Amino acid sequence: MKLSSRTQAFDRWIRTAFVEMNTELENRYFAQERRSDVLGCGDEIKLQLRDEGRAHVIELLAEGNTGDGFDSAFSVLGNVGMYLAALRRHELTNPARETRSPFLEASSLALHVGASLGMAPRFATSHLATRNRAVEGVRKSFTSLADEFIFIDENTRGILLLQSAADALTTIVHLGASSPVADVPFAAAKRAVQDVIASNQRLAERLDVQRFFYCVRPYYKPYRVGRQEYRGANAGDFSGINELDLLLGVCRANDPYYAQLLVDKMLFMLPADQARLRECMTRTSLLDELLPLIDTCAHTDWFQQNALLYLETFDVYAQSAIQHHDILVKKFIEVPAGTLEEAALEGITASGPPLSVLLGALEILRDMRRAADRPDITSRYHDIARLRAAVH
Numbered sequence: 001m002k003l004s005s006r007t008q009a010f011d012r013w014i015r016t017a018f019v020e021m022n023t024e025l026e027n028r029y030f031a032q033e034r035r036s037d038v039l040g041c042g043d044e045i046k047l048q049l050r051d052e053g054r055a056h057v058i059e060l061l062a063e064g065n066t067g068d069g070f071d072s073a074f075s076v077l078g079n080v081g082m083y084l085a086a087l088r089r090h091e092l093t094n095p096a097r098e099t100r101s102p103f104l105e106a107s108s109l110a111l112h113v114g115a116s117l118g119m120a121p122r123f124a125t126s127h128l129a130t131r132n133r134a135v136e137g138v139r140k141s142f143t144s145l146a147d148e149f150i151f152i153d154e155n156t157r158g159i160l161l162l163q164s165a166a167d168a169l170t171t172i173v174h175l176g177a178s179s180p181v182a183d184v185p186f187a188a189a190k191r192a193v194q195d196v197i198a199s200n201q202r203l204a205e206r207l208d209v210q211r212f213f214y215c216v217r218p219y220y221k222p223y224r225v226g227r228q229e230y231r232g233a234n235a236g237d238f239s240g241i242n243e244l245d246l247l248l249g250v251c252r253a254n255d256p257y258y259a260q261l262l263v264d265k266m267l268f269m270l271p272a273d274q275a276r277l278r279e280c281m282t283r284t285s286l287l288d289e290l291l292p293l294i295d296t297c298a299h300t301d302w303f304q305q306n307a308l309l310y311l312e313t314f315d316v317y318a319q320s321a322i323q324h325h326d327i328l329v330k331k332f333i334e335v336p337a338g339t340l341e342e343a344a345l346e347g348i349t350a351s352g353p354p355l356s357v358l359l360g361a362l363e364i365l366r367d368m369r370r371a372a373d374r375p376d377i378t379s380r381y382h383d384i385a386r387l388r389a390a391v392h
């Protein structure tokens with residue numbers, strides 16, 4: 001990876017002084033009686049963070065487009081994005097009280113690099129997950145708190161595993177759902193999703209609720225870049241999860257609710273993921289391949305084998321969706337948010353809307369993924385039941 005010396009210097013700062021200042025601020029906020037209070041605490045550190053970061057940003061802005069390629073631009077976008085997210089977290093900016101970002105240089109840099117890459121001008125999940133390069137074992141983070149590393153690492157494991165499940169199901173698209181050798185990719189997909197469930201379980205057990213809620217999650221708030229406000233990053237900003245939705249057939253690209261969600265997340269993903277998702281949107285789902293074969297082929301060995309494997313994969317996927325909502329979202333967001341008063345709740349969700357709206361939207365996704373018996377949403381409940389009935 002070829003990086004300019006200014007890009008490297010910024011990256012070094014993000015991995016060292018930036019982390020130290022954020023960690024010190026988090027420890028100070030956390031030691032207060034009201035942990036959600038940020039204003040008036042550690043002001044001298046906040047200003048140091050703002051000014052040191054600005055000096056790097058100004059240098060990079062003056063350097064302009066170095067033509068160093070994707071890796072370099074991607075690194076700058078992640079770093080300037082993390083810098084802006086930290087300024088938001090420490091209340092040096094707040095989209096609710098401003099019409100444009102007070103950080104002009106950082107906004108210009110993020111807009112320039114984001115537009116040139118074809119990504120939103122802010123840090124994305126991939127910066128802290130699948131493209132978070134470890135240096136001597138240390139990956140990039142906002143703080144050095146153990147709970148942030150638990151969160152980043154298990155999120156990344158979940159993403160890697162879901163992506164490999166999606167890779168496996170994609171190979172079935174090419175083999176055809178009636179292929180007798182589809183057992184290999186179905187088994188790989190099922191195993192990968194089972195491993196996601198184990199990773200989520202570890203996360204649920206090891207992550208400290210208070211630390212996550214007060215010291216990790218606030219870096220994922222929406223913030224303004226230039227005039228526009230951009231939602232926060234979330235672990236779902238990669239194509240694999242939607243490839244699984246579409247290939248299993250539990251969500252459809254022509255369903256207006258789901259299509260809107262795909263459009264909204266496009267720029268939060270790596271360009272390579274955007275291309276994968278676009279291609280996947282043109283495929284027929286495995287469910288829609290299997291259903292028309294029931295009447296003519298249900299008696300065959302290959303149908304019985306592949307329909308059963310499909311259903312087993314669907315079942316673990318449904319379990320993982322239920323686990324995300326009923327355990328992770330509930331334990332780490334819904335329950336602790338219940339203890340905060342209204343004003344402190346602002347900006348708790350990464351995507352921006354009020355918590356009740358966000359929870360309703362996440363519930364719809366969970367119910368699509370488990371093909372729930374819910375007539376008010378597009379659910380494959382009856383189709384899954386039909387396939388189950390055809391399997392001995």
Ligand code: HEM
Binds near residue numbers: 158
């Ligand atoms: C402490 C752990 C976690 C919590 C509290 C959590 C919470 C949330 C919340 C609140 C959202 C809605 C967007 C937002 O405002 O952020 C979301 C989205 C999402 N999360 Fe998580 N999450 C966690 C871990 C994970 C992990 C490990 C994965 C798997 C890779 C994951 C996958 C997703 C996906 C795919 C979405 C996008 C919506 C969807 O398509 O379902 N999350 N999460």
